[in-house]
Amino acid sequence: MAFADNLKQLPGVSHLAALQLFDAEGTQVACIEHKQGQIGSLTLYNHLAQFYGAITPEAATKGLELYAEHTEDARANPGKHPNIDRLLQINDAGGTLTIKQIFAIE
Numbered sequence: 713m714a715f716a717d718n719l720k721q722l723p724g725v726s727h728l729a730a731l732q733l734f735d736a737e738g739t740q741v742a743c744i745e746h747k748q749g750q751i752g753s754l755t756l757y758n759h760l761a762q763f764y765g766a767i768t769p770e771a772a773t774k775g776l777e778l779y780a781e782h783t784e785d786a787r788a789n790p791g792k793h794p795n796i797d798r799l800l801q802i803n804d805a806g807g808t809l810t811i812k813q814i815f816a817i818e
Contacts, residue, residue, distance in 0.1 A: 715780040719752055722759040722778075730814040731757050733767065733798075741809065744795060746816065753795040761811035772802035 725746060731754060733742040744754045756778055757767065764771035776783045776799050786796035802809070 713780060715752065715778070715782050718778045718780060719755055722755050723762070725751065725755050725758050727816055728754060728758060728813055729816040730754070731761070732812040732814060733757075733809045734812065735809060736807065742794075742798065750795075757795070757811065758813070761813075766811060767799070767802060767809040769802055769806055769808075772799040775799045776803060 728746055730743050730745045732740050733744070735741050744750050744757055746754055756775055759778075760767055760771040760775050764774075767775070776796070779786070779793075779796050779799070782793055783796055783800075786793035786800065790797060798809075801807075
């Protein structure tokens with residue numbers, strides 16, 4: 713399935729303002745915000761965090777599968793898709809990122 717089709721199968725993220733990602737030392741390494749151009753990644757990372765409890769190598773493998781056609785583009789163009797690059801790195805080198813949800817204020 714295409715990435716857009718995969719997203720339709722995942723829980724929504726209207727309740728989130730952002731996800732903060734932390735490495736093993738507790739240092740924030742990324743923030744995926746609820747804004748145009750990042751909502752797909754926010755949705756995907758949120759799903760992975762809920763299903764796997766963190767972004768583990770197993771979660772990264774699943775995430776790369778869900779990113780579908782964008783995964784090959786990221787492999788061919790390093791730096792173009794930083795959220796996919798992060799999963800590729802975890803998939804290849806291991807490691808785990810913990811996630812903190814930042815909830816939207818209504």
